[in-house]
């Protein structure tokens with residue numbers, strides 16, 4: 001279904017559910033990260049794009065002091081008072097709505113009641129940031145209804161705060177940032193320390209290539225506990241390297257690869273590998289951005305491949321199924337580079353594929369994977385879209 005028809009479906013469903021037209025409709029996209037994984041919470045660099053999978057919310061203000069939210073996807077309604085601070089016992093899908101409304105008020109923004117209908121098509125648990133899309137859409141909606149003058153960066157920070165504090169997932173800033181600030185046909189190189197960013201045009205169509213995402217069908221298990229463990233191992237690395245170098249360090253961003261190599265033997269093998277991944281990944285991001293800017297997709301692809309090896313062997317966040325898709329992809333003619341994307345432990349891979357090789361990719365890579373893993377894979381050839389926006393007017 002195209003975006004226009006999804007918007008129309010959400011609009012019509014609102015009309016049917018609440019017997020009135022919505023005052024506004026907002027959308028916010030999911031994302032795929034091209035390179036720079038597990039670097040955001042280490043104050044490093046990331047290079048994501050927003051994809052044409054998104055959360056759409058239709059809403060009108062109400063004066064009941066409540067939020068009434070109907071999920072079209074779950075066919076359920078949650079209703080809560082604006083001053084409530086807890087999660088929903090029956091409707092976990094509503095916690096992102098509750099979390100953002102609560103976080104805004106915690107930051108002293110005055111938020112009025114509203115009635116909303118939501119529907120998303122970012123696959124859940126696949127590492128494509130369905131929750132960031134949802135959170136950013138709710139901030140965008142509340143911003144508009146209450147004239148809060150929240151800019152794109154703060155939209156991302158508020159959405160991240162809701163995820164960290166209300167949902168309880170200690171994610172970095174990447175997913176919410178790209179969902180709020182993406183530009184069409186471009187990736188953002190984000191400096192996760194300063195939150196400065198650069199819009200880098202992809203122009204993949206002109207280069208005869210596409211971004212191809214393959215969902216392994218492995219729902220990310222373990223992700224929260226392992227994610228937190230990786231964060232802790234990285235912090236441990238920073239402390240030890242600070243001592244060893246006698247340099248005050250805030251994060252692995254402060255360490256150069258050459259400096260790290262001098263001291264790595266004094267770290268435990270595990271901590272050394274975690275640090276090596278992050279430090280080398282930061283360098284790969286800056287190299288990859290230069291390669292893209294020089295229209296050198298071949299080098300860009302090689303850096304994606306190297307990123308996967310580092311995530312698999314040093315950071316240990318891949319899984320056998322994802323490794324297999326990556327390996328098959330990398331060997332397929334016309335694939336410039338492939339890697340796991342997102343937090344890991346299942347979910348998706350991302351590849352840059354020549355357009356004339358996409359059909360053979362589907363025909364050869366996917367069946368081999370499905371046969372050996374016994375799982376169903378899905379392939380999305382995605383467009384790179386703009387970040388969160390209001391949809392003006394109601395579709396005809």
Ligand code: GLA
Nearest residue numbers: 037038171172173174342343
């Ligand atoms: C998840 C988190 C992000 C980032 C990635 C790994 O998507 O939400 O903040 O840490 O994992 O790069």
